[in-house]
Amino acid sequence: MEPCVALIRGINVGKAKRVAMAELRQMAAGLGAEAVATLLNSGNLVCRHHSAPLLAEGLEAAIARDCGFSARVLALAGAALDDIVAANPYAGLADxxxxxxxxxxxxxxxxxxxxxxxxxxxxxxxxxxxAGAAYLWCAAGLMDSPLAADFTRRLGERFTVRNWATVLKLQQALPR
Known part of the structure; x- marks a missing residue:
C-alpha cells in the first residue's frame, strides 16, 4: 500500500455532479483503500492504496454507477505528488x-x-x-487572467486544476 491522492474533475461545482464526501470515502474504501480522507468539498481524496491507476479507474466506475454521471479521476502516488510540489518553479514568486x-x-x-x-x-x-503538471502563475488573479482563460478554453477538459494552497494541503494530508 502506498500513499495516493485522487483528484476528481468537475464534481461539486455549482448544482450539477454532486457527490457527498462521505460517499466518496465509502467508494474508495470499497476499492480497498485505507486511511481514506477527503479535503474540501471539491473532489480531493487521500488514502493508501496498492495502485494509483487502479484507484482512479475504480473511482470513475463507482461514481458512474452510484451517482449516475461520469467524472474523470486522476490518482497519483504520494511520491509523484511530492515530485510535482518540489519541481514548482514559482513557489518563491507566488505571494x-x-x-x-x-x-x-x-x-x-x-x-x-x-x-x-x-x-x-x-x-x-x-x-x-x-513533467507531471503545468504551473500557472496568474499574478493579478484568476478572474482577469488571459493565461487562465486561454488555458481553460483550449485545454480545460483535459486537466483538473488545484491552487497551490490546496496542493500543499493534500501533500500534508497524505497518509505516510
Whole structure:
C-alpha cells in the first residue's frame, strides 16, 4: 500500500455532479483503500492504496454507477505528488497561493498541448510545463487572467486544476 491522492474533475461545482464526501470515502474504501480522507468539498481524496491507476479507474466506475454521471479521476502516488510540489518553479514568486494553479493532466499527452496556450509572455503571468503538471502563475488573479482563460478554453477538459494552497494541503494530508 502506498500513499495516493485522487483528484476528481468537475464534481461539486455549482448544482450539477454532486457527490457527498462521505460517499466518496465509502467508494474508495470499497476499492480497498485505507486511511481514506477527503479535503474540501471539491473532489480531493487521500488514502493508501496498492495502485494509483487502479484507484482512479475504480473511482470513475463507482461514481458512474452510484451517482449516475461520469467524472474523470486522476490518482497519483504520494511520491509523484511530492515530485510535482518540489519541481514548482514559482513557489518563491507566488505571494498568493490562490493565484498559483497546478493543472494536472488527465492523460499524459495533454501536457504537450500547453505550448499552444496564448498569453503575454512579457507580462507578469507565467506558464511552466513540468513533467507531471503545468504551473500557472496568474499574478493579478484568476478572474482577469488571459493565461487562465486561454488555458481553460483550449485545454480545460483535459486537466483538473488545484491552487497551490490546496496542493500543499493534500501533500500534508497524505497518509505516510
Amino acid at each position: 498568493d497561493p490562490a493565484r498559483l494553479l497546478l493543472a494536472f493532466p488527465l492523460e499524459t499527452a495533454a501536457l504537450a498541448g500547453c505550448a499552444a496556450v496564448e498569453y503575454d509572455r512579457a507580462g507578469p503571468e507565467r506558464l511552466h510545463i513540468g
